[in-house]
Amino acid sequence: MSNRPDATCPPSLEAQRKRSVLQCLQVFKRLLRQTQLKLALEKTELCFYDRLFTPMVTLWYMIFQRLTHDHTLQAAVSDLHSGGADQLSSKQEKPLSRRIKSLATTAFSNARKRIPLNLFSDVLGAQAQDVWSEIQDGRWHGLRVLLLDGTQISLRPFPDIIKHFATSSNQNGQIYWVLMRVVATFCLHTGMVVSSAAGSTVVPEQTLACQQILKGIAGCLYLGDRNFGVFQMAQCVLTATAHCLFRMSEPRAKKVAGSSARLHCPGDYLVSWSPSRDDLQHDGCWQHALNGRLIVAQYVRPGFRPQWIYLFTTLLDASVYPAQELLELYGSRWQVELNLRYLKTQMDLHQLDCKTKDMAEKEWLSGLMAYNLVRVVMATAAMDKGIQPSHLSFSTARCLLVRWLFNSSSWTHIYRFWRKLLQDVACARLPSRRNPRPPEPRAKRHKRETFPPLRGIRSVARENIRINNMKS
Numbered sequence: 048m049s050n051r052p053d054a055t056c057p058p059s060l061e062a063q064r065k066r067s068v069l070q071c072l073q074v075f076k077r078l079l080r081q082t083q084l085k086l087a088l089e090k091t092e093l094c095f096y097d098r099l100f101t102p103m104v105t106l107w108y109m110i111f112q113r114l115t116h117d118h119t120l121q122a123a124v125s126d127l128h129s130g131g132a133d134q135l136s137s138k139q140e141k142p143l144s145r146r147i148k149s150l151a152t153t154a155f156s157n158a159r160k161r162i163p164l165n166l167f168s169d170v171l172g173a174q175a176q177d178v179w180s181e182i183q184d185g186r187w188h189g190l191r192v193l194l195l196d197g198t199q200i201s202l203r204p205f206p207d208i209i210k211h212f213a214t215s216s217n218q219n220g221q222i223y224w225v226l227m228r229v230v231a232t233f234c235l236h237t238g239m240v241v242s243s244a245a246g247s248t249v250v251p252e253q254t255l256a257c258q259q260i261l262k263g264i265a266g267c268l269y270l271g272d273r274n275f276g277v278f279q280m281a282q283c284v285l286t287a288t289a290h291c292l293f294r295m296s297e298p299r300a301k302k303v304a305g306s307s308a309r310l311h312c313p314g315d316y317l318v319s320w321s322p323s324r325d326d327l328q329h330d331g332c333w334q335h336a337l338n339g340r341l342i343v344a345q346y347v348r349p350g351f352r353p354q355w356i357y358l359f360t361t362l363l364d365a366s367v368y369p370a371q372e373l374l375e376l377y378g379s380r381w382q383v384e385l386n387l388r389y390l391k392t393q394m395d396l397h398q399l400d401c402k403t404k405d406m407a408e409k410e411w412l413s414g415l416m417a418y419n420l421v422r423v424v425m426a427t428a429a430m431d432k433g434i435q436p437s438h439l440s441f442s443t444a445r446c447l448l449v450r451w452l453f454n455s456s457s458w459t460h461i462y463r464f465w466r467k468l469l470q471d472v473a474c475a476r477l478p479s480r481r482n483p484r485p486p487e488p489r490a491k492r493h494k495r496e497t498f499p500p501l502r503g504i505r506s507v508a509r510e511n512i513r514i515n516n517m518k519s
Contacts, residue, residue, distance in 0.1 A: 099147055100158035104135050106170070106413065109159060113394050113417035114449055120152035131453075164405050167412035168242070172262075174419050175234065175241045182426055185236025187268065187376060188368060190290065192235035194383035195271040197252040198391070199226045200245075201398040202407055204504075211404040212247045220503055224398075227407060230255035231415070232263070233386050235270070235379060237426040238436055240386075240415040245408050257283040265289060268362075270380045276359060278326040281337055285361060292360045292377055295341075300357035304341055310355065315370040316341045320359070338363065342370045382437060389441045394418050421445045428472035443475035 100108075108123040111131070115122065126132070128150065133142035140146075179191070186192075201224040202208050208225050215222045230252050231243040242263060244255040252274060260269065260280075265288040271280065276293035284291040301307055303320050321336040342358040358377055362368040391397035396414045401407040422436070425444045429436040451468045501508060 100154055102162055104132055105158040105162060107132060107135060109413035110417045113414040118395065120155055124150060124152050124155055164408055167409055171412055171415055172242055174416065175239050178237065178239060178423055182430060190266065190268040192268050192270060193241060194233040194235055194380060195256050195269055195275055196383040196387060197228060197230035198387050199228055200411065202227055203400055205402040207403045213249050229411060232259050233383050235382065237422055238386055239419045239422045243412065243415055245411060253277060253279055256280065260284060260287050263287055268292060270377060278320060278322050279329050282333055290361045292358060292373060295357040295359050300341065309343060313344050315365055342373060344374055390418055393442050393445060421448055424448050424472055428469040431469050432473045438476055439472060440475040440477055444472045447471050
């Protein structure tokens with residue numbers, strides 16, 4: 048797209064579009080320079096020495112590690128030598144590429160440990176606020192729609208990891224990998240991660256979700272599956288002056304409906320949700336009931352059995368929020384499953400090789416920040432073309448962004464290069480398939496290996512080898 052106004056587009060609309068894209072560029076530059084980190088450091092009483100790896104440089108290269116396919120510390124230090132972070136140095140001093148002398152990764156490794164963990168969460172939340180201030184569209188009846196879901200991340204069994212995260216076992220014995228449970232809140236329109244919390248697998252996902260909701264933004268609408276359709280979650284949402292649209296299991300919906308006849312009769316019912324005996328065991332549980340609406344609908348798909356869906360919402364006005372629109376909105380909840388898949392596969396966050404609990408959470412949060420940078424580019428390109436960001440390819444947008452970051456060594460003509468990046472990202476649309484994909488078996492085809500798979504703890508396997516060697 049050229050910079051000249053289109054003949055079919057009014058000049059006022061073209062000028063407004065150019066101004067909005069330029070504002071998003073300024074937001075993206077602020078995200079790169081991590082202005083939020085400066086503000087977060089000013090609120091704390093921490094003091095940092097004037098080192099080569101300042102908190103801003105350190106955080107950027109932790110994000111850089113997840114943006115590129117090479118996640119090693121050596122790749123980040125090599126990029127610093129080549130001038131990749133010279134724009135982050137002040138004008139009164141030499142560029143960072145001329146100040147660094149060694150290719151060792153010790154300084155960068157120690158700098159990653161010095162940054163407090165709570166600063167990562169503050170910067171992650173400020174990213175969404177910064178983008179929302181410029182991208183005003185994407186609201187549903189004036190509400191920001193947020194998606195809740197959780198997953199598990201694999202960690203290696205180092206001593207500090209085992210100390211803070213519970214180990215797991217199956218029918219074959221103790222599992223080698225330690226699992227870290229994470230719950231993330233995504234923006235439905237932009238796909239960005241608004242907040243995230245991590246904990247052991249013994250901590251329920253509802254507890255981690257409540258921690259985010261209480262620190263979240265008022266006036267939002269939270270969407271969740273049956274795992275979040277419990278009294279504790281609905282109470283937490285109302286405490287945060289927000290709204291919810293949660294799916295409920297059939298036994299819980301039967302209790303809330305008060306009559307089993309309603310469960311097989313599609314409709315929109317005003318209900319009063321009273322806490323059960325198990326709900327009252329949670330700290331701070333309300334004694335009084337919650338007022339809401341129970342939406343009962345039947346989903347029919349050719350070739351499958353009819354499926355009943357039960358939704359609970361705190362949006363009481365049925366004239367403003369019709370039941371059919373709420374059902375269609377809940378259908379978009381599946382987008383959170385795709386977002387988690389992008390985090391695990393594209394950003395390579397399914398497994399983290401960290402030795403401490405704090406570093407594992409830092410790696411996860413910095414990976415979310417890198418994911419948000421890609422989402423900002425996709426949202427800006429979609430806004431420029433007037434399409435939905437979910438119609439664009441995430442993997443292609445990430446590759447284009449990384450190439451743009453390597454080529455944009457100067458901010459002189461950055462607006463022209465930014466327009467070219469948005470044009471390329473807008474062309475990377477997902478294919479529209481006429482026929483649905485056939486079901487694929489959940490199995491992998493492995494190559495024939497010489498050695499059998501290692502089961503159990505590696506130290507026990509070493510001891511068995513030593514005993515066998517002594518016998519021989």
